[in-house]
Amino acid sequence: MEKLKIYGFEMSxxxxxxxxxxxxxxxxxxxxxxxxxxxxxxxxxxxxTQKDLAEAIRRDKVYTMRIVDYLSDKDLLKxxxxxxxxxxxxxxxxxxxxxxxxxxxxxxxxxxxLLFHDFSTKxxxxxxxxxxxLFATINTLPDPEFIVKAFKKKK
Amino acid sequence: MEKLKIYGFEMSxxxxxxxxxxxxxxxxxxxxxxxxxxxxxxxxxxxxTQKDLAEAIRRDKVYTMRIVDYLSDKDLLKxxxxxxxxxxxxxxxxxxxxxxxxxxxxxxxxxxxLLFHDFSTKxxxxxxxxxxxLFATINTLPDPEFIVKAFKKKK
DNA sequence: AAATATTAGTTACATTTGTAACCGTTTCAA
DNA sequence: TTGAAACGGTTACAAATGTAACTAATATTT
Numbered sequence: 001m002e003k004l005k006i007y008g009f010e011m012s013x014x015x016x017x018x019x020x021x022x023x024x025x026x027x028x029x030x031x032x033x034x035x036x037x038x039x040x041x042x043x044x045x046x047x048x049t050q051k052d053l054a055e056a057i058r059r060d061k062v063y064t065m066r067i068v069d070y071l072s073d074k075d076l077l078k079x080x081x082x083x084x085x086x087x088x089x090x091x092x093x094x095x096x097x098x099x100x101x102x103x104x105x106x107x108x109x110x111x112x113x114l115l116f117h118d119f120s121t122k123x124x125x126x127x128x129x130x131x132x133x134l135f136a137t138i139n140t141l142p143d144p145e146f147i148v149k150a151f152k153k154k155k
Numbered sequence: 156m157e158k159l160k161i162y163g164f165e166m167s168x169x170x171x172x173x174x175x176x177x178x179x180x181x182x183x184x185x186x187x188x189x190x191x192x193x194x195x196x197x198x199x200x201x202x203x204t205q206k207d208l209a210e211a212i213r214r215d216k217v218y219t220m221r222i223v224d225y226l227s228d229k230d231l232l233k234x235x236x237x238x239x240x241x242x243x244x245x246x247x248x249x250x251x252x253x254x255x256x257x258x259x260x261x262x263x264x265x266x267x268x269l270l271f272h273d274f275s276t277k278x279x280x281x282x283x284x285x286x287x288x289l290f291a292t293i294n295t296l297p298d299p300e301f302i303v304k305a306f307k308k309k310k
Numbered sequence: 311a312a313a314t315a316t317t318a319g320t321t322a323c324a325t326t327t328g329t330a331a332c333c334g335t336t337t338c339a340a
Numbered sequence: 341t342t343g344a345a346a347c348g349g350t351t352a353c354a355a356a357t358g359t360a361a362c363t364a365a366t367a368t369t370t
Contacts, residue, residue: 206349217351240347242348
């Protein structure tokens with residue numbers, strides 16, 4: 001008799017612990033969230049609008065704007081008017097942000113080390129493959145309404 | 156040059172999609188959240204207090220109380236005074252809740268099917284092992300304060 | 311080229327979640 | 341036994357997040 005697993009539930013707990021661990025390691029450096037968006041912005045500094053960022057992190061524009069607000073307040077990011085389309089803003093990271101990148105990477109490595117400490121190299125590799133597959137899948141999933149209909153029909 | 160992965164970030168996205176998929180499949184049955192707590196309550200009906208539930212789901216007591224409120228509103232759960240300790244309440248699920256259990260399990264199976272559709276049996280097995288290890292690890296992790304200190308020292 | 315629709319970004323408000331103080335009950339030490 | 345501390349649960353308030361309506365700029369249609 002196997003114990004029932006709800007992956008969504010376990011994952012949400014794991015991600016909470018992961019991110020709060022990362023956050024406490026990074027707190028002394030003055031940044032306690034939005035690590036992925038910041039890294040992404042650093043990699044594409046001066047080339048992204050808020051809309052582009054929203055698509056990259058798969059969030060709505062309000063959420064994205066709040067990230068930009070937050071990072072701007074911390075002097076890690078600047079909004080610059082796009083001359084071609086005055087509706088858009090080009091996002092450009094500051095030197096502070098660039099200096100922070102290695103700290104973040106170090107903190108991520110440390111967090112991984114903590115959470116995967118009892119994984120063998122092979123197990124890590126397998127797990128990474130699974131995560132990549134899942135992440136690819138969720139990014140191509142039809143919207144929930146469709147899923148419900150398909151589910152009902154099948155019954 | 157490998158692309159940087161932040162597991163916490165990916166997992167939080169995956170769990171969101173997982174749970175919202177589960178939620179849309181279950182919505183027609185009148186329950187859109189708290190699947191794990193409800194299943195756990197059904198398995199231990201009449202034996203748990205709110206505190207016990209809080210420990211099982213690793214949440215604070217306020218969050219737990221809100222779940223109990225929610226499930227009680229939906230007529231899935233009853234609070235009963237504990238005669239031995241009048242501070243405590245024994246949680247007992249209703250027949251409605253019991254009837255819902257197979258629906259929930261069905262919905263979970265369907266969600267897994269959707270998200271793991273491109274996994275081989277072996278890959279599923281490997282991934283499950285990884286999740287179990289991670290879940291076990293986060294449940295024994297020292298608190299964030301300690302982690303920061305350990306991290307600083309190491310440097 | 312004037313009217314309409316669409317887009318990027320923002321604001322305002324509703325809902326959800328986190329945190330701290332609280333209340334009645336029980337435990338424990340003096 | 342009685343006064344302080346601890347406990348289970350609740351309430352009240354603060355912070356974060358989701359949703360919808362709005363503004364200014366651009367694109368499209370006729």
